[in-house]
Amino acid sequence: GESVGLHLPTLSVQEGDNSIINCAYSNSASDYFxxxxxxxxxxxxxxxxIRSNMDKRQGQRVTVLLxxxxxxxxxxxxxxxxxxxxxxxxxxxxxxxxxxSKLTFGTGTRxxxxx
Amino acid sequence: xGGITQSPKYLFRKEGQNVTLSCEQNxxxxxxxxxxxxxxxxxxxxxxxxxxxxxxxxxIAEGYxxxxxxxxxxxxxxxxxxxxxxxxxxxxxxxxxxxxxxxxFGSGTQLSVL
Numbered sequence: 001g002e003s004v005g006l007h008l009p010t011l012s013v014q015e016g017d018n019s020i021i022n023c024a025y026s027n028s029a030s031d032y033f034x035x036x037x038x039x040x041x042x043x044x045x046x047x048x049x050i051r052s053n054m055d056k057r058q059g060q061r062v063t064v065l066l067x068x069x070x071x072x073x074x075x076x077x078x079x080x081x082x083x084x085x086x087x088x089x090x091x092x093x094x095x096x097x098x099x100x101s102k103l104t105f106g107t108g109t110r111x112x113x114x115x
Numbered sequence: 116x117g118g119i120t121q122s123p124k125y126l127f128r129k130e131g132q133n134v135t136l137s138c139e140q141n142x143x144x145x146x147x148x149x150x151x152x153x154x155x156x157x158x159x160x161x162x163x164x165x166x167x168x169x170x171x172x173x174x175i176a177e178g179y180x181x182x183x184x185x186x187x188x189x190x191x192x193x194x195x196x197x198x199x200x201x202x203x204x205x206x207x208x209x210x211x212x213x214x215x216x217x218x219x220f221g222s223g224t225q226l227s228v229l
Contacts, residue, residue: 008155032215043119043205043220044158051215089157095214101146102173103218105157 010110019077021109023090030092035075039086085113121206121221127229136191136224138206146212147189152203165212201227
């Protein structure tokens with residue numbers, strides 16, 4: 001757990017600024033996407049999800065944007081706070097009723113919030 | 116509180132030894148999963164189960180075994196055949212195991228080789 005995150009791309013953001021974390025996915029058949037937040041030594045926490053019939057979805061302080069044309073997903077965090085410091089993962093899946101959810105995870109981006 | 120409990124948080128394995136990681140959930144979820152996490156990499160699926168007494172191999176099942184005798188429990192055994200077992204192991208569950216479900220994760224077990 002403590003070693004998770006070595007060699008990850010890192011985004012440094014000042015407290016109060018907006019953060020944008022990007023993710024490129026590979027499977028053009030993927031139609032369900034999730035963002036997770038993982039703090040050091042802990043399991044991933046769900047942040048927000050989006051289906052491919054949408055290109056934008058908003059939550060509390062977070063927005064996910066989906067561009068299926070270029071297979072790109074982004075997570076925007078408004079007014080970034082120190083508690084947002086963590087590793088963020090995107091995950092993709094193909095919705096297929098009857099089969100287990102086999103999410104494919106990206107490698108993650110570390111967000112560092114500076115004071 | 117409902118959730119997923121993994122134990123132990125830290126585990127050490129000697130050469131040639133099998134070790135078992137515990138995962139219990141009280142969310143009444145049908146599906147459970149085991150993922151492995153290495154530094155700088157995303158999560159990789161080891162095994163998953165959609166129903167009691169049934170489970171399927173994930174992408175990196177070699178050297179691991181599981182059982183699903185109860186809905187609440189999905190233990191993972193790291194066998195001596197797994198030559199590089201050092202990693203952070205995450206257990207997860209979802210309601211039915213459908214492709215549009217989010218996974219709920221436990222807090223993980225860090226396994227190291229002595």
